[in-house]
Amino acid sequence: MSIKNEILKLFLLQQKNTLSDSDISRSLISRGIECYTDSLRKEILSISSLFRLQSLKDGSLQIILEPKIQICTDFFLSQCKPNQCGRLHICRFAPNCTRGGRCTFPHALTTSPHNLAIIQQTNYEILDQDLLIQLLRCAQFGEKPRVELTNDDNDTPPQQNHPNTSRPFQRGDGRSRGRSRKAFQSQIFTNTRHEPYQNKREVFSNQRRSGRSTTRGGSGHVQSFYRPSSQNDDSPQYLPKNMRIIDNQVDVMLPGENEAPQVDREIVELLLVNKDHRIREVFNETNDDDFRHFTIEFESKDSVDKLLAHPFLTHGNIQIKMKRTLQSIDKHRFILKIRTDKKIDSIKLELYIDTLIKNRKRIITDMTNEEESGQEFDQISLIQCDEEIDFEKLREAHSMKKQLQNKNVMIGEVYELQKIKIKLKEQNNKQEENVFTVMQPKQFTFNILKHIFSSLWSDVFSWTIKQKTAVIDLVNSNALERWLSRSDEYEKQFGISIRPIFAFVEKDLGDVVDTHSVVLTELSENLAKTTITPSVVATSSDEQPYINLKPEWTLILCHPTFQVQYKEYLKASIGFDVQINGSMVALINAPLNTSNRQVLYNRTNTFMQGFVFKQLNRPSMANIHLLNANSHRIAFQRIPDKNAYSLASNYDTMNELFPYLCSRLIPERITERPLPQQQQQQQHQQLSSPDTAQFLSPIISNVKTVEKRSLPVPHQPLLESIQYPIDAQSHVQFFLMKSFEERFSNYLQGAYNVKSSIESNIGKDANDKQQQQKNYRIIIKIIGEINDVSSARTAIDGLFSSLETKVFSEKTVGTWTKIADSAHVIQHHMNSKNVLCCCTYSKNSLIIHYFNQKNAQFGVDKSQIDEIINGTFLSATTSYQSLLSSSKLKEKWQDCEKKIRNRPDYNQQICLLSEEKSIYLFGLPAIVKELHATFEKLKTEHETKLFKLTLNQNQIKYLLNVCSSDLKALDEKHKMDGVEIMSKLKNSEILAPINMFENLKLRILEYAQITTSTFDICEPGFASLIQNQKSIIIDKARECRCYVTTKIETTQVQVKVPKAHTVDNNDNEQKIQGGACASAIPTSSSQLVTSVNINMGVIRVCLDDLTTRKDDVIVVNLTSEVLKNAVLKAAGQQVSDELVNFVNNYQTTNLIETSPGLLACKKIIFLQWSPQAKDVNLFQSNKQSISDFVSEAITYAFKNKYKSIAFPAIGCGKFGIKPDIIGEAMISEAERQLIKYPKDNFSVSFVLLPQQQSVYDEFCKQLNLIKSANFSLIPTNLNSGNVSRSHITMPFEQQIVKITLISSTEEHIIRCYNSLLELSKKCTLKLKLSNKQDLKDWTQSTVDKYYKYCLDRKIEPILDISNGVLELNGPKDDVDQAEKYYYELVTETLKQAHKHVLSRGIIWSVELTPNDGQWEQYSYKMNAEIEDAYQRKSPYIDLQNESKEQVRIKFDKNQMCEESSKTTRNIQRKVINQNLPDNWETSDVNCKRVQLKTGSPEYAKVLNLFDVTMRGNYVQIVKIERIQNERWFKQYAAHRDEFNLRNKQNNAINNNEKLLFHGCLDTTADKIVQECFNRSFAGVNGIAYGWGVYFATSALYSHAFAKPNARGERTTFLARVLIGNTMVGDPSIKVPPTGWDTTTSKDQGIFVVYHDAQSYADYLITYK
Secondary structure, three states: OOHHHHHHHHHHHHOOOEEEHHHHHHHHHHOOOOOOHHHHHHHHHHOOOOEEEEEOOOOOEEEEEOOOOOEOOHHHHOOOOHHHOOOEOOOOOOOOOOOHHHOOOOOOHHHOHHHHHHHHHOOHHHOOHHHHHHHHHHHHHOOOOOOOOOOOOOOOOOEEOOOOOOOOOOOOOOOOHHHHHHHHHHHHOOOOOOOOHHHHHHHHHHOOOOOOOOOOOOOEEOOOOOOOOOOOOOOOOOOOOOOOOHHHEEEEEEEOOOOOOOOOHHHHHHHHHHOOOOEEEEEEEEEOOOEEEEEEEEOOHHHHHHHHOOOEEEEOOEEEEEEEOOOOEEEEEEEEEEEEOOOOOHHHHHHHHHHHHOOOOEEEEEOOOOOOOOOOEEEEEEEEEOOOOOHHHHHHHHHHOOEEOOEEEEEEEEEOOOEEEEEEOOOOOHHHHHHHHHHOOOOOOHHHHHHHOHHHHHHEEEEEEEOOEEEEEEOOHHHHHHHHHOHHHHHHHHOEEEEEEEEEEOOOOOOOOOOOOEEEEEOOOOOOOOOOOOOOOOOOOOOOOEEEOOHHHHHHHOOHHHHHHHHHHHHHHHOOOEEEEOOEEEEOOOOOOHHHHHHHHHHHHHHHOOOEEEEEEOOOHHHHHHHHHOOOOOEEEEOOOOOEEEEEEOHHHHHHHOHHHHHHHOOOOOOOOEOOHHHHHHHHHHHOOOOOOOOOOOOHHHOEOOOOOOOOOOOOOOEEEEEEEEOOHHHHHHHOOHHHHHHHHHHHHHHHOOEEEEEEOOOOOOOOHHHHHHOOOEEEEEEEEHHHHHHHHHHHHHHHHOEEEEEEEHHHHOHHHHOOOHHHHHHHHHHHOOOOOEEEEOOOEEEEEEEOOOOOOOEOOHHHHHHHHHHHOEEEEEEOOHHHOOHHHHHHHHHHHHHHHOOOOEOOOEEEEEEOOEEEEEEOHHHHHHHHHHHHHHHHHHOOEEEEOOOOHHHHHHHHHOOHHHHHHHHHHOHHHOOEOHHHHOOOEEEEOHHHHHHHHHHHHHHOOOEEEEEEEOOHHHHHHHHHHHHHHHHHHHHOOEEEEEEEEEEEEEEEEOOOOEOOHHHHHHHHHHHHHHHOOOOOOOOEEEEEEEOOEEEEEEEOOHHHOOOOEEEEEOOOHHHHHHHHHHHOHHHHHHHHHHHHHOOOOOEEEEOOOOOOOOEEEEEOOOOOOOOOOOHHHHHHHHHHHHHHHHHHHHHOOOOEEEEEOOOOOOOOOOHHHHHHHHHHHHHHHHHHOOOOOOEEEEEEOOOOHHHHHHHHHHHHOOOOOOOOOOOEEOOOOOOOOOOEEEEEEEEEEEEEEEEOOHHHHHHHHHHHHHHHHHHEEEEEEOOOHHHHHOEHHHHHHHHHHHHHOOOEEEEEOOOOEEEEEEEHHHHHHHHHHHHHHHHHHHHHHHHHHOOOOEEEEEEOOOOOOOEEEOOHHHHHHHHHHHHOOOOEEEEEOOOOOEEEEEEOOOOEEEEOOOOEEEEEEEEOOOOOOOOOOOOOOOEEEEEOOOOOHHHHHHHHHHHHHHOOOOOOEEEEEEEEEHHHHHHHHHHHHHHHHHHHHHOOHHHOEEEEEEEEOHHHHHHHHHHOOOHHHOOOOOOOOOOOEEEEOOHHHHHOOOOOOOOOOEEEEEEEEEOOOEEEOOOOOOOOOOOOOEEEOOOOOEEEEOOHHHEEEEEEEEEO
């Protein structure tokens, strides 16, 4: 990849829009790309349309991302015109679009001619297109980059030895996590100076997941990635497969397969998915005999937090352990490291630590290695604080003082402790041997460890055992505290030592340039002194040959370029790699002996001969710039406490950069010549040793000799020529002034007798003058004698060191600093007054550079600058309001601006800044005042103003609606003058120039002379017209030059609904069944329900259990402990927790609502009630409190739109109030609420326990004593179906329309009134239908339905059923529809009456094949239609049969038949009288559901059949119901008789009927109970074996189709199914072929039936 692409990639990786050239250069060099500062700048200039360069004071350049082209956003909306667009057209998701061929937008820049033309103009075609697209997105839209953080496209990510090796390894494993991470960081982010530490730590979270050690097998890649933010982002998130988010990961540990074969990774995944955790990826799976590991990444970090709140899962008796992959930083500990040769005084150290943590309570633990005499070492201290550490404040405190005893101090973070090391203690004497003989093991094994720590073993996540040492990784830091609390006990008992292992980030929190590494250590027995091994060195010096470096050698080997050369040189010369750690170098994998150490020293010494070492005293800023610019080829280091630098490089570089150092220190002239071949061979032999291989040193071949020559003759001066580069823009600006350049050259010539020439290299590719100035680089060439040149250099250094800067900002001097051209005006006047300074503009500030008065030749008194600026110039600002400006004002304003800019003295005497609607002036006072007055005059003449008019709302409405055309004409006429009337008039204002306002005002007030009239129209059709077509009325009024307002007032009246003359048996059945179902009342004959209808609602009294009710709301009295505890127990813990939480937080609230928990209701409300009087049986004293109790509960139900509510009888228990008092108070209030708020089908139930029979009787008496209506109440058994009904009323909203007319004359109003009155009458229709005797056949439900239909449409109906009269009064169209609906109901009533006759005992069948004697029943619906036609004596009826064929049923006396287009088949009518099953209960209704008792044999039989395959797959049987559908069973029984007869000859009778299962939704189950299995829904869940109804032999199979409802309940039928002759089915079968009755699966586990009477639902099982 080219350097330009690497630069693009670096900007994406750093996620910044600004980087310095030196930072980019160092980063590229560290990645093996040779690109130094000069080369980098050339590369940047070649793509200058993408970046902007800005000079800094230190001479470096800022590279700023500012693309000259953008991505077109209109292109996505198809609103772009390509011929006129200069932006790129590209897919918004490119280059990672997931839509594939469906996406029609370009995905590459080179595939579109439009894009290709643009990138060729900007020189973008040389760049990587994907990187370019992403960079443009980041700059334009702020999108996050989508590139993978790798060093090279072909590089392999760093390898480590375990899938979870983002955690540091322990000592002795030979796997230094610090090295790999450090190396990886240097590849990607070499420069991190401007990057906050926290951000850098976040970027590398993928490498530093935790501090745990994993030593088992496996391998994995550590991948770096940008983790997308959790902010709302409309752009699609993209995450490549090889990128992972470590914050979303947990490590999982399972026991080995031998110990837990029934649990595997898939089981864990299923357990987590069932807990609603979404898994993104599972990886890094490893197995061995002891345990199994793998890592899970979730879609959300919330899953990690929830799981680790309790880091264990249990499956059976197997425990699954989890641990966070990313280890957390310890918020109570940090480390302090000092590189020293002598230990820091402990008192000073403690005082220094107190300054860092502000005298908090702390424990200091010394963790320093044993230091060697005279050798430098790292003094490390661990500081533990009681309170959490604020690391930002810690860094701030450290930055104030970074040295202690002249030694640099570093601070770093520590990971949370989660690992311990266990070792067997050595037996040093016989006494210890006797102590440990019994309990101490000889070595560790898994079983021994588990035995020793059996009580704590649940805390263990993983372990590593090496004979007498074991490392145990715990699930979290809390577990470690438990282990340490018992460590003394285990150490004494078993002769072991238990020590925690620390892992800390060796990162100086106070210096963001430092690199990351991880150090692991364990605390020894003496916590005051702990030995650690530096993480940077993989092996200690006791194990490998090493040497200590001289200080100047260390300077060389710390330089990245020279370090690489050194390692390559040693590898080639002696065949070994080396590890460099500060001042120590060690051979890797070499035998430890004296010879190898000597060879290492000799080769290092030889390598160092190619370098020269110098000291640069008192360096100037130019020297510092020179060092920074050449940092890739010279090593330098500041000498502490001195204003000097140590330098090291080869002689050529040193002589090129600092020739005066070489000439002063080495007066001999130096010539370079290579050594003779013989001398090279001799030197090669001297450097060789017996234990090294042959090599050819790249250093030896370049060794140069120094030839001494005599000094020059004194009278011939030694001349020197140097180049003095100037990069800082603040310095360069002076040389752009010719006066300064001449003055500077004359000064050097006169003062130091040197000649100087000034050269500049301007970037020719720069687009403008400002950009050219930023690219200037000045080189001063100085020629003269050595001493003179040196003095001149020093003088130049002194000159520019005296340079000072003065900044004038808006805060200090005013808004004129916004004007960029003010720098030119001020510079012009400074030059005219011979004040040497340089004026520049940057970011709303004027910057003036000048030399202070310490420099006698060029110095300036800064007070003189202030006097000129404050005393010479004047600024002024003027603006106009954009909303009040006219076109003329804008035009003249812009003309005035142009004239000022074209003045000859612009940028000398005057300048300006033009913003939207504002002008900023700056210059000489007289000119500024003159121009300011010109702009103010324009505003006075042409600026518009808002004027207030005195108009009321009626006038405004009349003007805007009736006079709108006149006002629009005025607007258009004066548009150029900025007049606005229509848009402002609604606020009684107009916008106009001052001189035009009075004329406009008179015109408007003339239009606004109005009169008003108000009247009512009571026609019901008129209100409907206003609601639906109000525009018609408005148009009518406008035709009469009127403005109309309407208001519909509604009055609710009660319309009495007449009582039907016909009893609706089906209605009675449905009501009783519906009541039983809705109230969850058992259907045994002992349960009683008494009810009465009030308005549109009902009051019921029943014996039941409140906890089993299915009413929407159940009410609980908080003072009844027995009832409250029973409800809370049945509802579950969730409801108890909600109640406690509500009581604690809302103690003043009387009503408490909770979720239903495990109950069947929708809400539970808890209300507080207790008797108000001492004598609890005083009715009047307690009636109000009881009424309030009932009223508050019912009001809550009404407000939340619930349909039913159930109360207990309060006060009958421990308070002992008489039941008649409670009954009268509660029922009276319930009646009052239902009358006050009539709600359709609202039910109020009073639920009494079965043992409260006396209370039940009293409540029933109170129902019969209700005086406000005439009810006849009969407490009956639910099976009797004789509940009576009284007359009811329905609410009718009577509408009156209030009309207000506004116009200029009375004549207009009268004409409009008559027009609207005539229109209202046309909208209303009064219809009277007589002699409608069909009304007598209507049931009460039909009457109610018709009344509700009319009242909903604002029609007032009057039914005189006895005389057969129907009157309708309402909107015309609605009355017409109501008349049609009447005839529809009449037809439906007749049809239902006929079909009711057919509901029992008649079966129609058709012969399968003509004359074969085999008959098949018609479906349930066809059977009823045929019987209906037969009873009407119709000659035939046309129907569609089960095969979707049109057939005609003929009722011929001689032969009845079915004719179709294919065949003619005989039909027969059969009257049946099948006996019903013996276990059925007697019933007067056709369909009934009977709930089986839990302990009955029938219940046990059904449950056993269900349990065969479902045991363990459900948690609760809610209920089992027997289905008693008489019509359906009789049809099934007749069909079964035919099956038996037809299949008798095949001896297949036993195979005719089977008990099979059918699962479905609970709503579907209700329909099946009423209407049987309907095969018209075939295909909803598949048609694998045919288009019919599916049944299964296994309840578990049907379970998959029984989806849970909102309460978590599922429903499955146990059905009788007639199988007969069966065959294997396929999706093409819609009807079985002739000779076959059903289809089946290959294993006959599934059967499909094709006839409604071929199956019967015996039982319905409801379960969870």
